[in-house]
Amino acid sequence: MMNLDDVIEKINITHRDKRILIGLPIAVLVLSLAVISFNGLSYGTDLEGGTMVTLTNFSVDGNELQSELRDHYNTADITVRSPTNIGSGPTYIELSSDITSGDINDYFDEKYPGTDLSFSVFDPTVSSQFKSEAMKAIVLAFVAMSIIVFIVFRNPVPSITVVLSAISDIIVTVAIMSALGINLTLGTIAALLMVIGYSVDSNILLTTRLLKRRGETVTKIRNAMKTGLTMTLTTLSAMVVLYLVSSHPTLESIAIVLVFALAIDIMYTWMLNTGILLWYLGRHEKPTKSRRSRK
Amino acid sequence: MRKPSIMGNLRLLLWLVVLIGSLIAINPSFSDGFDSDLQFGIEIEGGSWINLALEGNLVQAEGDTVQIVEYLIEDYSELDITFIDIVDDTLTFSVDDLATNEQEIRNSITWSTPTFDQDAGTFSVETSNTSALATILQRINNGSKVTLISFEGEEWFEVRRSLTDEEEILADDMSASDFENYLFEWYNEQLGEYATLTDLLNRVSPETTIDSKDIIATKLNYLGLADIPVKTIENDRYISVEFAGVELGDAESLVTEQGKFEIKIVVDLATEPGEQSVYDLIVAGDEINSVDHYSRNITTQQWYVPFNLTEEGAEAFAEKCIQYDAVGNTQAHPIAMFLDDVNIFEASIDPGLATSIVDGSWQKTGGLQATLGVDDEAGERARNLWIQMNAGALPVKQRVVTEGYVSPTLGSLFLREIVYAGIAAILVVGIIVYLRYKNPKIVLPLLVTAFSETVIVLGVATLIGHQLDLPSIAGILATLGTGVDQMVIITDEVLKGEPGGKIRVSLSKRVSRAFAIIFASATTTIMAMIPLAYMQLGVLRGFAIVTIIGIIVGIFITRPTYAKIINIILGNDKSTS
Numbered sequence: 001m002m003n004l005d006d007v008i009e010k011i012n013i014t015h016r017d018k019r020i021l022i023g024l025p026i027a028v029l030v031l032s033l034a035v036i037s038f039n040g041l042s043y044g045t046d047l048e049g050g051t052m053v054t055l056t057n058f059s060v061d062g063n064e065l066q067s068e069l070r071d072h073y074n075t076a077d078i079t080v081r082s083p084t085n086i087g088s089g090p091t092y093i094e095l096s097s098d099i100t101s102g103d104i105n106d107y108f109d110e111k112y113p114g115t116d117l118s119f120s121v122f123d124p125t126v127s128s129q130f131k132s133e134a135m136k137a138i139v140l141a142f143v144a145m146s147i148i149v150f151i152v153f154r155n156p157v158p159s160i161t162v163v164l165s166a167i168s169d170i171i172v173t174v175a176i177m178s179a180l181g182i183n184l185t186l187g188t189i190a191a192l193l194m195v196i197g198y199s200v201d202s203n204i205l206l207t208t209r210l211l212k213r214r215g216e217t218v219t220k221i222r223n224a225m226k227t228g229l230t231m232t233l234t235t236l237s238a239m240v241v242l243y244l245v246s247s248h249p250t251l252e253s254i255a256i257v258l259v260f261a262l263a264i265d266i267m268y269t270w271m272l273n274t275g276i277l278l279w280y281l282g283r284h285e286k287p288t289k290s291r292r293s294r295k
Numbered sequence: 296m297r298k299p300s301i302m303g304n305l306r307l308l309l310w311l312v313v314l315i316g317s318l319i320a321i322n323p324s325f326s327d328g329f330d331s332d333l334q335f336g337i338e339i340e341g342g343s344w345i346n347l348a349l350e351g352n353l354v355q356a357e358g359d360t361v362q363i364v365e366y367l368i369e370d371y372s373e374l375d376i377t378f379i380d381i382v383d384d385t386l387t388f389s390v391d392d393l394a395t396n397e398q399e400i401r402n403s404i405t406w407s408t409p410t411f412d413q414d415a416g417t418f419s420v421e422t423s424n425t426s427a428l429a430t431i432l433q434r435i436n437n438g439s440k441v442t443l444i445s446f447e448g449e450e451w452f453e454v455r456r457s458l459t460d461e462e463e464i465l466a467d468d469m470s471a472s473d474f475e476n477y478l479f480e481w482y483n484e485q486l487g488e489y490a491t492l493t494d495l496l497n498r499v500s501p502e503t504t505i506d507s508k509d510i511i512a513t514k515l516n517y518l519g520l521a522d523i524p525v526k527t528i529e530n531d532r533y534i535s536v537e538f539a540g541v542e543l544g545d546a547e548s549l550v551t552e553q554g555k556f557e558i559k560i561v562v563d564l565a566t567e568p569g570e571q572s573v574y575d576l577i578v579a580g581d582e583i584n585s586v587d588h589y590s591r592n593i594t595t596q597q598w599y600v601p602f603n604l605t606e607e608g609a610e611a612f613a614e615k616c617i618q619y620d621a622v623g624n625t626q627a628h629p630i631a632m633f634l635d636d637v638n639i640f641e642a643s644i645d646p647g648l649a650t651s652i653v654d655g656s657w658q659k660t661g662g663l664q665a666t667l668g669v670d671d672e673a674g675e676r677a678r679n680l681w682i683q684m685n686a687g688a689l690p691v692k693q694r695v696v697t698e699g700y701v702s703p704t705l706g707s708l709f710l711r712e713i714v715y716a717g718i719a720a721i722l723v724v725g726i727i728v729y730l731r732y733k734n735p736k737i738v739l740p741l742l743v744t745a746f747s748e749t750v751i752v753l754g755v756a757t758l759i760g761h762q763l764d765l766p767s768i769a770g771i772l773a774t775l776g777t778g779v780d781q782m783v784i785i786t787d788e789v790l791k792g793e794p795g796g797k798i799r800v801s802l803s804k805r806v807s808r809a810f811a812i813i814f815a816s817a818t819t820t821i822m823a824m825i826p827l828a829y830m831q832l833g834v835l836r837g838f839a840i841v842t843i844i845g846i847i848v849g850i851f852i853t854r855p856t857y858a859k860i861i862n863i864i865l866g867n868d869k870s871t872s
Binding site for chain 2: 005046049054056057090098101102105116117118119120121122123124125126127128129132133134136137140141142144145147148149152186187189190191193194196197198200201204205208212213223226227230231233234235237238239240241242245246247248250251254
């Protein structure tokens with residue numbers, strides 16, 4: 001049977017060139033910023049305004065329903081999403097705000113009686129306010145997180161590295177969302193805030209083990225990696241399960257965003273953060289060593 | 296060595312007590328399917344939710360008192376007045392032909408009482424800068440109510456202004472800040488050279504929102520829907536109402552239907568079929584002083600609602616009855632009551648009432664009753680009238696900003712999926728932890744502690760009355776994730792110092808090292824969640840609250856417990872051997 005310890009033993013990142021360890025994640029970050037600025041972001045009905053209809057007890061093909069509704073309401077502003085999970089989940093329709101829930105209700109009552117409809121309707125004015133408050137929440141969360149990290153390490157280089165890793169995790173995740181057309185919603189924003197937590201967890205682990213413990217740097221990194229990768233893998237697999245099982249749009253989007261973010265966090269913790277810390281230790285190690293050898 | 300042992304056992308005991316306490320709070324039962332005291336949100340329970348915004352603005356403005364007052368008087372009276380001087384807050388103006396224009400000037404000054412000096416041909420009016428600004432704001436908004444209020448430590452004018460149809464369309468297509476800019480420019484255009492708006496918020500004061508919330512709650516209460524939660528959200532900006540098990544259309548009409556109640560007198564009674572009676576308004580709903588419970592007269596079987604008018608209302612009622620001779624020729628001038636412009640009741644006044652109106656004794660009490668008929672439908676109308684008269688109208692116009700409905704089948708589908716996902720996630724995490732440690736002695740305690748943490752978080756949520764909406768459930772998943780992560784950190788620290796290992800560090804030191812990392816990451820996560828919990832952002836608040844509960848339960852109860860258990864099991868804890 002496969003043993004995680006052995007797998008991790010084989011990955012020896014300390015032998016790799018520090019320029020690659022640091023350069024690759026930075027290149028990915030720059031590329032992500034380019035993707036976001038080129039592609040833009042798409043927002044869900046809760047942050048942009050509009051109506052989301054959820055159909056259960058309904059078995060017509062999504063594409064068919066989409067063209068039918070677009071014809072009927074004479075607008076291209078209707079998107080139908082078929083069930084994505086295992087088994088048959090609900091079908092989702094996203095509408096612009098000028099079609100009322102009453103209209104849709106009447107339409108399905110007549111054409112597909114027996115369909116079970118659920119709605120959520122967001123007025124654009126309140127949605128734009130949600131959006132600005134959500135952005136404010138992310139910024140405040142970052143500031144609060146950065147302050148704590150600086151208090152914990154009382155050392156600019158490792159602190160900035162932890163914060164940079166968290167920021168990179170979020171930016172690259174948002175770039176993937178942008179490329180795959182995953183909407184920013186209140187749910188996915190909650191997921192991005194969770195990313196801050198998870199990212200800081202693994203980075204604090206690495207930095208503490210590396211800077212505050214005695215021992216061989218290589219051993220410290222390998223041990224930190226064993227712990228850190230186990231942590232990331234457990235959460236990652238739990239999120240894969242949630243994505244496969246749940247058909248709720250909020251939970252599904254939280255799960256998929258976290259799957260991407262945790263995978264990306266592996267790169268930023270074990271390449272970028274490790275690379276910077278190795279460089280930092282290389283510059284500061286010598287005086288420490290000589291003091292110790294005198295002991 | 297004894298002390299840590301007692302401390303350790305106390306930890307385990309505390310964990311057991313909290314766990315059992317949580318189970319009691321959740322109160323699960325499996326007799327008739329799964330049931331518990333957990334409170335689920337509308338997305339899971341099934342039902343409707345509506346968030347309302349109230350129309351109106353908070354504005355700050357500045358302007359010169361003299362210029363404003365001069366404009367207000369000249370604009371209304373179309374006279375040419377000349378400013379003479381201002382002493383404290385008293386402004387003096389002169390005008391040609393003061394004697395003839397006195398009444399016109401009096402009428403134009405709605406905010407104060409002017410004094411006239413006929414010899415000098417001048418008049419004086421006391422006006423503070425605040426009342427000048429309030430009056431001009433009221434003037435440009437067709438007489439909407441303007442009051443000075445305090446909001447977040449600053450003084451603002453609250454303008455209870457409703458949106459026009461065109462503005463409603465504009466608001467639908469604009470972002471919140473663009474619409475505020477539009478309103479800001481609109482005000483400045485209307486105020487012209489006399490005053491300038493310095494700031495505008497497209498919202499009403501928290502007090503107005505809270506008053507409106509209370510009115511809606513009262514109305515739902517009268518409808519027999521007492522357990523429907525009505526609350527204000529987002530810094531008292533919106534009103535949120537959740538109806539478990541009610542369809543959206545019904546929920547909308549329950550909240551938004553607002554009774555406009557009026558009492559009118561028939562001036563010219565319709566005699567031919569198809570002809571319409573001509574009415575004159577006597578009083579509106581705001582002149583109702585008190586309403587008694589609707590009931591049924593035992594002898595006549597008539598349903599009726601007894602109520603009292605205010606003193607002014609009673610005076611006005613008596614005056615109109617005498618003016619149109621409803622007290623003499625009662626048959627020709629019945630009294631009618633209108634609810635939302637629908638005539639719900641029309642009858643001649645009773646001779647006894649007519650007599651007491653004439654001799655002036657009725658006016659002291661102002662007691663009236665609306666009689667609605669004998670059948671069941673009349674009973675229903677009596678109840679409805681009673682509700683509308685009691686609850687009254689909202690002080691400002693309301694607007695639905697977000698709403699939704701989740702059918703009970705969809706809600707239970709989601710709940711089922713969450714339970715499956717939870718079980719599957721625990722299994723998968725178990726497999727990964729096993730792959731790492733290859734030791735069931737580590738995997739089992741880890742999973743048991745992780746599961747107990749979820750139970751405790753659910754217990755705490757039930758105890759504090761937190762409703763589990765979907766974001767809260769996402770929060771539970773998040774704490775489960777960080778919980779497992781932190782237990783992995785503890786396990787690795789404890790294992791590293793196993794006998795035979797190169798580096799010998801005492802057990803308590805190893806555990807406290809693990810806790811140093813855990814505390815640092817827990818603090819950062821809590822700090823990241825606090826802005827969300829505080830911002831009250833409708834949807835994300837539950838997520839933040841549950842995550843914070845989970846982290847606190849983790850560091851103070853379940854993490855120390857796990858550290859203790861893992862030590863006992865691995866035989867590292869010398870105090871127990």
